Amino acid sequence: MHLALFLIFGALAVASAVNLVAQRHPINSALSLVVVMGSLAVLYLLLGAEFVAAIQVIVYAGAIMVLFIFVIMLLNAGEEERTRGSRVAMAVGIPGLIVLAGALMVSLSERNPAARDRVPVGAMFGPPVEVGRALFRQFLLPFEVTSILILIAIMGAVLLARYHAPHPPVARALDPDEAAELLEIAGTHGSATGARERARQEVRR
Amino acid sequence: MTVPLSYYLTLSAILFALGVLAFIIKRNIITIFMSIELMLNAVNLSFVAFAAHWKQLSGQIFVFFVMVVAAAEAAVGLAIIIAVFRTRDTLNVDDVNLLKL
Structure with a gap:
C-alpha cells in the first residue's frame, strides 16, 4: 500500500517536473510546480512528517506559488521565445541532466549503506508536538x-518593488514646429511680450 | 510495508536534476526562479527521508528553515523581477545582461 502510494505520487511529481521543463508558458510551469509540491506533501505524510507536510501545502503550494502566479499575471x-542561446543550452542541458541525475543517484543511493535499509513508513515519527519542542x-x-x-x-x-516616478522634465528645447506655432501666435497678438508669455504657457503644457 | 530509503533519494535526485535542467534551458526569468524552488523541494525530500531513517528531528527542522528562506527569497526575487520588468519591459534573461537597473 505504501509502496503503491509512493510510486503513484513519485511518478506524479516527476511527470509534473518534466511538464515544468516542457511547457513554454510560465503559467503552465507554475501550475505543474504546484502539482509537484502537492505530491511531495503526500510523500512527507508517508514519511510520517505531518508538520512538514502541512507547511508544504500552506506555505509552498499556498503562499509562494500564489505569489508566483500573481506576478506572472x-x-x-x-x-x-526561442533564441540561439537556448538551443545551445538544450544541447548542453539534457546530457547534463542525465549525468547529474546518475551521479546523484549513485552517490546518494548506491554508496550509502544506510540507503539499503527501509524506511518504516507512516510510523508517526516526528509528530508536530515533538517538532515544536525541538524548534x-x-x-x-535560529x-x-x-x-x-x-x-x-x-x-x-517593499523597497525594490516601489514605484519610482520619473523626474519631471525641467527644460525642453523647442522644435521647429513649435517655433512656427509661436511665430503664428506672435503674429495674431501683435506683441513680442504676449507671444513670449504664450510660449511659456505652451512649453509648460 | 516499507519503502526503501534509496527510492526516496532517487526521486530526490531526479527532481533536483530536472530543476537544474529547467534552470539551464529556460529563458523566462520567472520560470528560472521556479526551477530554483523545484531544486529546494528536492533537497527537502531527501532531508525528510533521512530524518525518518535516522529518527532525527533535526532533518525536519532543517526543512522548516529551508522553507522560511525560500519564502523570503521568493518575496525579494519577485520584487527584483518586477523592478527589472519595469525598466527593461522584458522577462527574457538574454536581454537582461546588465546588473544596472
Whole structure:
C-alpha cells in the first residue's frame, strides 16, 4: 500500500517536473510546480512528517506559488521565445541532466549503506508536538534569526518593488514646429511680450 | 510495508536534476526562479527521508528553515523581477545582461 502510494505520487511529481521543463508558458510551469509540491506533501505524510507536510501545502503550494502566479499575471508574461542561446543550452542541458541525475543517484543511493535499509513508513515519527519542542528549545536561536531574516526580506521587497516616478522634465528645447506655432501666435497678438508669455504657457503644457 | 530509503533519494535526485535542467534551458526569468524552488523541494525530500531513517528531528527542522528562506527569497526575487520588468519591459534573461537597473 505504501509502496503503491509512493510510486503513484513519485511518478506524479516527476511527470509534473518534466511538464515544468516542457511547457513554454510560465503559467503552465507554475501550475505543474504546484502539482509537484502537492505530491511531495503526500510523500512527507508517508514519511510520517505531518508538520512538514502541512507547511508544504500552506506555505509552498499556498503562499509562494500564489505569489508566483500573481506576478506572472501582473507582468502579463507571454510565451518565451526561442533564441540561439537556448538551443545551445538544450544541447548542453539534457546530457547534463542525465549525468547529474546518475551521479546523484549513485552517490546518494548506491554508496550509502544506510540507503539499503527501509524506511518504516507512516510510523508517526516526528509528530508536530515533538517538532515544536525541538524548534523552541534546541533551535530557538535560529528560529529568532529567521524572523529577522523575514523582516529584512519584507523591507527589501517593499523597497525594490516601489514605484519610482520619473523626474519631471525641467527644460525642453523647442522644435521647429513649435517655433512656427509661436511665430503664428506672435503674429495674431501683435506683441513680442504676449507671444513670449504664450510660449511659456505652451512649453509648460 | 516499507519503502526503501534509496527510492526516496532517487526521486530526490531526479527532481533536483530536472530543476537544474529547467534552470539551464529556460529563458523566462520567472520560470528560472521556479526551477530554483523545484531544486529546494528536492533537497527537502531527501532531508525528510533521512530524518525518518535516522529518527532525527533535526532533518525536519532543517526543512522548516529551508522553507522560511525560500519564502523570503521568493518575496525579494519577485520584487527584483518586477523592478527589472519595469525598466527593461522584458522577462527574457538574454536581454537582461546588465546588473544596472
